[in-house]
Amino acid sequence: MSDKNVRVRFAPSPTGPLHIGGVRTALYNYLFARKQGGKMILRIEDTDQTRFVPGAEEYIIEAFNWCGIEFDEGVINGGPYGPYRQSERKDIYRDYAEELIASGIAYYAFDTPEELSSIRQQYESEKKTFIYNYEERQKLRNSLTIDEKNVADLIGKGTPYVIRFKMPEDEMVVMDDLVRGRVEVNTKVLDDKILFKSDGMPTYHLANVMDDHLMEISHVIRGEEWLPSLPLHVMLYRAYGWDEPQFAHLPLLLKPEGNGKLSKRDGDRLGFPVFPLKWTDPKTKETSRGYREDGYFPEAFINMLALLGWNPGDERELFSMDDLVEAFSIERVGRSGSKFDPEKARWFNHQYLVTKGNEELADLFEPILTGKGIAAGKEKVSIVVGMVKERANFVTDLWDQSSFFFVAPAEFDQKAVKKRWKADSYEQMIELQKVLSGIDDFSSDNIEQTVKSWIEKKEYGMGMIMNAFRLLIVGALKGPHLFDIVALIGKEDTLQRIDFGLKTIGKKEA
């Protein structure tokens, strides 16, 4: 039941790092395309030269690369509908805009930005809102109020002008949206949007509609912030006599607390990234953290993002990209904005971390160990990781959970000492040390058996001994099965740690 020629696009502006809301929009496009057996296109909408930020496009591409979102056509790998950067398509827009003027659907306007802003100010002081519409355009400087000859003169003299859409005075525009259903707007509340700017570039509205048509985009899946301009876009398609694509306007990602759209500030304030990758602003040198650098797995990041505004309709929560493709449908996208929950993001990462193989995790952990000046064999690191990964959300947590496998404790958790280091502990640990030094087969099972039978024979309390023992070996009351730890660090190290602990903690007075 898939449409024959599904073609979707993600069309960001290179004005800075890609926000996770944008990543989610791209993800839904990608899932939809894959599910329908269609094509996914990456187009760069750089019609505003003043907002261009160097490195932004590269960032966007790298981010998708990291996430595993792939494009069939676009600025990365080209394609038959190129170029895919709007600045490189500049020449084709003007003719289309002129065509609209010829058919009376658009007109030239000579009002300068300064004139317009002063009118706006004046209206505001009278508590009115200025909109450039069917009423106002009669009083302004445009090809509707100036005769043809003078318009030609003005243009001939190089007077800057823009091209505006002549919004009908009173017409119902009926639109259909895949997630919102039928939407109706009367054109009387709409304004004469600029289609073509005085700098020779089209605005988003024109460029976007034209390119979507020229690139044969079948479904426009984009953020809800575009819904208010949908009537204009639809009217443009109709004015050109083009088939409209199907539209789907996605709900926005909201900040975790309070109200409003998720922004970089929220991330900084609440301690989580708002961007997939770390970003350094080329001008201010200000940096923003990224999911990748914060230790998230791309699979977890994608999984988390996919479930923010979409759900499969059953109770599954863990999805690989392939699973998502299989389960995705645009009809199941929600209609209301989703507050981002950093806590659940961490949970997702944990889920992926524990299912990763120990060798793979060891490889990821290795650089951290090296940074601490530790050169442990891969085999040992794998074993250690296998023992502690349940306790970690991120690869970086692994060190806190396993440092004692690699370095002997230099100090001891004072609260634990207070709680578990009793008057008898000192003597008991000396005894234990003797028992341990007598063991030849220093395997976990054998040590356990030997120590336990010693405890039984002496009628010592199990908890009493084991907690004190753990304190000496680990430095705190945490970590995996203690006999596994001592077996791994070996007999010599174990005995040394007991020596050091005994010396450092000392004997507790009764």
Add this chain to the structure above:
RNA sequence: GCACCGUUCGUCUAGCCAGGUCAGGACGCCAGGUUUUCAUCCUGGUAACACGGGUUCAAAUCCCGUACGGUGUACCA
């Protein structure tokens, strides 16, 4: 201001279109169990249909209104 969109546990959400289960799941939190410790894990608990009308034998579900929120209202996208 105006326009459009939205509103189910603290959060993500199922259920709504085709009215009729104690409104289900997950995260978080709390309690208990398991464990030599921490974590994992297991069990249980916590907590929601924004409000007001209407239609109906019956409304989270359909209709109207209100409130609240979001977005848009740029020669930005």
